[in-house]
Amino acid sequence: MIKTDSGFDSIDFEVTDMSGDWLPDWLSRRASGMPNQIAVKGKTESLTFADLYRQAEEIAKRLASLGIQAGDKVAWLMRNSVQTAVWIHALSRLGVVQVPLNIRLTASEIVWQLTDVEAKLLVFDDIHTEKAAEIGELLPSLTQLNRNSIGELPFGNAVLRDRIRLSDTYCIIYTSGTTGRPKGAMLTYGNHWWNAIGSSLNLGLEKTDRWLACVPFFHVSGLSILMRSVIYGMPVIVHESFDPATVNRSIEEDGVTIISVVSHMLFRMLEEQGDRPYPDTLRCVLLGGGPAPLPLLEDCERRNIPVVQTYGMTETGSQIVTLSPEDAIRKLGSAGKPLLPAELRIELDGQILPAGEVGEIAVRGPSVTIGYYNRPETTKEALRDGWLHTGDLGYLDEEGYLYVLDRRKDLIISGGENVYPAEVESVLLAHDAIKEAGVTGIPDEKWGQVPVAAVKLTENQTVTEAELIEFCRKQLASYKVPKRIQFVDQLPRNASDKLLRRLLADLFREEAGAR
């Protein structure tokens, strides 16, 4: 039996190769094919693909000395930076399953995820030393590593991957749901590959492309940019966080051709940009996070900014349905059509609905998650016959364009972050003074939406709005904390006593009108 260059037994390949399940490692290939091309560019640091490859390899080898092996879960708590990109590629090279953590979560929210995912290691950057310490207090058994001390570790016995198996899990990203705790969506190498290919077949792939990442790498929107970088051989311009002026300057100075944003970011960019035009090199503004408001789209049309609206979620490896700039105004409010490798349909009670009828949005294709980690029942419920049931409501028009009516499970999208009412309600209900709680989103100029709550007090108990907000702040990431809390005698419920969250918003509209 011939041993291949990657050291695997070759028998395995005969079958799997034909289905296209194995590919050469993307980063290795780019490092060999275009060593001097910029891979990641930050504020002060730039790495070529050869640099990125070498640095990632060194980290992978040193990490191996901790006994970390392919298949282990390694969680990370890091802000966007060039070094964060290196670490993400290092973990992939070692074959571990990475678990990106939302840095805005509280220590207890993170501990819950670390426990659920059975993490073997938590890596954090300097900025998160304090939060890591809090996590350490709550979960002392978990090994932690400040990434700055990686150089102190010796080289371990690492078997680094030269090939990628598309069906292997690349990462687990936690997303919340209607009820209960967040669940870990597993995304394979194949999910990322097909997402990148679907995107390139839609947006094109130009030699001059440079993608600006000011969305976090711990979200699928940011992570997928890093995947495209090594698959396309394309530079990523990394921003530590979103600042409108810095982003606008970067678009000009770094020759950015594509940028991923959500509405509130684009709104603030345009505001900061004022009358100055954007350079012609900016060929695509990929706009996620729900349908964009008309004035924003009109402003972009006037300024000749090519906005590609998208619909997607963690479970689809980012964008899966997109609306081209040509259709932006004609199909206002639409999310567009599925990417080439994806399929889309509207279902109700197991039936496929015709155009114009409202039902649950279902998507299928090779970029769709293989399921939720350790949640066979939830997976079975969400993925039926290959179709992911998103929980979002919508319809297709006669031309097959998707209109999303309501995000799943009363989802609130605030500044690009998902807030699930059920999660916030469960925190409120844990307060002694609260008998019932309802949370919903109301429009907000800056964040798109913000969460607000209505509560019914337990008899003979009192609490102030400020006290409740402070109570939430201790247990929830700040973007999840209700901005306003109203005290009511009765929450709106239907005949079956089901909470009608959408009616809650009226309470706040009336309030605003009364002012």
Place this chain on the structure above:
Amino acid sequence: MIKTDSGFDSIDFEVTDMSGDWLPDWLSRRASGMPNQIAVKGKTESLTFADLYRQAEEIAKRLASLGIQAGDKVAWLMRNSVQTAVWIHALSRLGVVQVPLNIRLTASEIVWQLTDVEAKLLVFDDIHTEKAAEIGELLPSLTQLNRNSIGELPFGNAVLRDRIRLSDTYCIIYTSGTTGRPKGAMLTYGNHWWNAIGSSLNLGLEKTDRWLACVPFFHVSGLSILMRSVIYGMPVIVHESFDPATVNRSIEEDGVTIISVVSHMLFRMLEEQGDRPYPDTLRCVLLGGGPAPLPLLEDCERRNIPVVQTYGMTETGSQIVTLSPEDAIRKLGSAGKPLLPAELRIELDGQILPAGEVGEIAVRGPSVTIGYYNRPETTKEALRDGWLHTGDLGYLDEEGYLYVLDRRKDLIISGGENVYPAEVESVLLAHDAIKEAGVTGIPDEKWGQVPVAAVKLTENQTVTEAELIEFCRKQLASYKVPKRIQFVDQLPRNASDKLLRRLLADLFREEAGAR
């Protein structure tokens, strides 16, 4: 169990979808997503993707009335044209396995292939009426259809594919080998898909791309352009045949950005173009058919023509190794590096050789053929552990660039067509006067190479060169017929009596020198 929109049972999908084996039908998707985009443009006729879809669908439905079903082999004998493109997509839509026939072959060569592939139908265009009649005489049992009479057929009971299974066979293309008859290389939908994706990740994918096809659709080089058209949503500019002046004019007038050629075509184009510059819109000249001569590359560099040299074959779905324009002169004579999804190595006696050492070129990846039709033994010999053993000799330099020293099995490439010495020799040997025959290629200014032969006469027999050439012409496509035939007392052989074909060329060099 939910029935899906394509009518298949859904159970099957749950497993296969995750491996990315199923995709939406490419043409259907492009027709729905960009109905008004030009798909195929010929001299007088242009079709949008919506036109192409409708016309292909109609043909598929009418063909079904002949009892043609998914999986049947349908051979076609057609020159490049817009309608040929429609037919190719129609056959795919019906799910049949198509067998493109080289129109330069003789009727008896074609009959051999039709019989070997167990064809159920032969479709031909008006130009090939006469050859089809000859074929009909030799193979009266095979149903034939002049494509112009398709409109006379009623609609049949066709189940048209809405989805593509990547592991299904798309076509069977015959290629010759060292010994014996040609064999049918099976290419799947997946082979074509991955080839198109590998090409786009290498060459990029621009909104303005238009690919000129003056190489025949019955070769993988031309067919793969049609595949890219529906996968990328890109117009193809179809030329019926290669004419330097027409191609040069088309590059200018049709906004061609990419063209596939072999050296002798490019040479004639440059000659015809004279001092006029090519437009900047021409961003890639994809040059196949063996290493390009230095003067040609230098001329292209002077004219600022971006030449991407390629190495590939029918079995790899066209290009699999390419050399970028930046490396054209620095790595003169190299075929370059493998496309992203492909792997490359040099083998000798089952061992992988290090850089600098000469051995057999082996390639692996999802664009590599699944094997030869009805040839399990040949397939097993060629495909080992997923690696295709090309029979070509070469080496890798220290940077991993491939140098092809000798095409497989003494292959002669004449004007982009493969000529296998063994095939020509077997025809010569069938002549009563010939006892031994050896065929090789010699350099030719126009065609790159042309075949020549050396023969040893049977005792007491005589024949003239002209008579032998005429004898070959009756049985071989004209590009295979030896241009010169020498009579010798002894053919060059090694100690094991093996014919040393390369030494044959010396006979003709000496002859040329003596003139």
